[in-house]
Amino acid sequence: MTAVPDPNALLTELRSRGYANLPDIDIRVGTSVLDGAVADASSRQGPPAPVIVSDGGPYRTPAGSVVDRLSEQLGGCRVIQLGEGTVRADEDTVERAVAEVGSSQLLVSVGAGTLTDIAKITAQHTGSRHVAVQTACSINGFIADRSVLVIAGAKRTVVSRWPDMLVADSDILGSAPQRLNLAGVGDLSTVPNAVAEWQLAARLGHGPGYDAAVVEQVLAAMPALPSLARATRDAEPDGLADLARLLAGSGLSMGIVGSTAPASGSEHAVSHLLEMALAQRLGPAAPHGMQVTVATRLALRVWQLVDRAIRSGPVQIRVPDEAASRDAVALAFAELGAKTVEECWTAYSAKRNWLQEHRTDVEALVSDWDEFIRSLSLPTPEQFDDVSHASGLPTRAEDLGSGYDDRLLTWALRNCHLLRERISIVDLADVLGVWSDDTARSIVADSENR
Numbered sequence: 001m002t003a004v005p006d007p008n009a010l011l012t013e014l015r016s017r018g019y020a021n022l023p024d025i026d027i028r029v030g031t032s033v034l035d036g037a038v039a040d041a042s043s044r045q046g047p048p049a050p051v052i053v054s055d056g057g058p059y060r061t062p063a064g065s066v067v068d069r070l071s072e073q074l075g076g077c078r079v080i081q082l083g084e085g086t087v088r089a090d091e092d093t094v095e096r097a098v099a100e101v102g103s104s105q106l107l108v109s110v111g112a113g114t115l116t117d118i119a120k121i122t123a124q125h126t127g128s129r130h131v132a133v134q135t136a137c138s139i140n141g142f143i144a145d146r147s148v149l150v151i152a153g154a155k156r157t158v159v160s161r162w163p164d165m166l167v168a169d170s171d172i173l174g175s176a177p178q179r180l181n182l183a184g185v186g187d188l189s190t191v192p193n194a195v196a197e198w199q200l201a202a203r204l205g206h207g208p209g210y211d212a213a214v215v216e217q218v219l220a221a222m223p224a225l226p227s228l229a230r231a232t233r234d235a236e237p238d239g240l241a242d243l244a245r246l247l248a249g250s251g252l253s254m255g256i257v258g259s260t261a262p263a264s265g266s267e268h269a270v271s272h273l274l275e276m277a278l279a280q281r282l283g284p285a286a287p288h289g290m291q292v293t294v295a296t297r298l299a300l301r302v303w304q305l306v307d308r309a310i311r312s313g314p315v316q317i318r319v320p321d322e323a324a325s326r327d328a329v330a331l332a333f334a335e336l337g338a339k340t341v342e343e344c345w346t347a348y349s350a351k352r353n354w355l356q357e358h359r360t361d362v363e364a365l366v367s368d369w370d371e372f373i374r375s376l377s378l379p380t381p382e383q384f385d386d387v388s389h390a391s392g393l394p395t396r397a398e399d400l401g402s403g404y405d406d407r408l409l410t411w412a413l414r415n416c417h418l419l420r421e422r423i424s425i426v427d428l429a430d431v432l433g434v435w436s437d438d439t440a441r442s443i444v445a446d447s448e449n450r
């Protein structure tokens with residue numbers, strides 16, 4: 001049985017290694033921990049009055065509605081309901097939340113990942129203390145000091161703030177839809193690829209330096225994913241708590257590094273594009289963790305493509321020229337509108353310029369490829385698929401639900417490197433001259449055949 005690291009122990013360990021700037025965050029994970037946690041948080045706070053922000057989801061425990069119980073416990077405090085079960089993390093919603101919360105409150109957020117993202121930004125803007133009550137094990141981002149926000153139609157990660165307390169109560173998690181909890185397993189399944197891409201970028205000198213200590217415990221727990229997936233199916237309290245702990249550990253790694261690099265590689269860029277396209281078509285999106293796990297299967301095949309290209313003989317690094325890149329971004333994202341094209345071009349052109357200036361670093365990486373690839377903890381596509389199947393995770397576009405098909409997935413994979421500034425394995429394929437419509441299509445087809 002693979003042990004799942006405790007996020008509080010991870011913080012203690014990093015503190016003992018001399019890490020500065022670690023968050024002062026109270027992480028409460030377990031069965032029936034909500035009442036005690038909220039009592040502690042409110043007794044610490046004193047006036048002004050607490051306020052609950054929810055996404056309107058029907059969160060219940062065997063003891064009743066979570067929001068009603070909390071509101072009663074907090075003296076009948078105000079409840080701000082931002083949606084009817086779902087919310088969109090865009091600038092308008094944040095503005096509304098900030099206006100309704102007012103300044104310096106004890107902000108208790110009750111909801112899934114999107115609501116928590118909004119609450120983190122709201123707490124930052126209103127100077128409030130924030131208790132985040134997570135209602136599902138759906139993502140690793142509950143704890144990190146980053147939020148994903150839709151800006152000019154593009155999904156962007158912005159700096160928000162750490163919650164002061166994170167509450168993951170198995171009583172609540174156990175009544176979340178199983179698919180949402182399983183999505184958390186999917187989100188974690190991407191970590192080995194994300195970390196490998198982080199190592200790739202760091203090796204080139206782009207983005208945050210690689211720091212094994214913040215991710216090694218989460219990476220070591222990857223063999224636990226199938227048993228955590230089983231716990232989501234059986235709503236098994238201890239397993240759900242372990243899943244929440246591992247998600248929190250992964251979230252912490254992003255916050256500590258100050259970047260989403262430890263948990264978000266090209267598979268996340270693919271997922272962001274899928275969601276942006278579906279939002280344009282007004283279709284519902286599959287849970288984040290389901291999309292990223294499907295995309296990870298593709299990213300691992302891009303590593304193989306790059307590996308084959310480098311081993312097949314002398315290669316030349318060619319950074320695409322500026323005009324052609326601009327056209328490529330405009331063509332790729334035309335459907336998403338002119339503002340999104342501009343937003344993506346700003347990010348991509350910065351990366352293109354950087355690659356242009358650092359061609360020799362890419363060449364050096366290619367000559368040390370053998371040694372570099374051996375330093376990664378990257379599963380093969382087959383090993384990854386074994387974990388996916390054992391966990392009951394989706395593997396194909398069609399498993400994600402209506403609106404998803406190979407065409408959409410191929411478009412997202414083909415263009416994911418044009419979305420953001422982070423250097424990914426797809427960028428390496430691109431500068432090696434092996435990235436094309438055909439390769440993206442054949443990678444999606446190959447992954448469908450298994």
Ligand SMILES: [Zn+2]
Pocket residue numbers: 139140187263264268288292
């Ligand atoms: Zn994620």
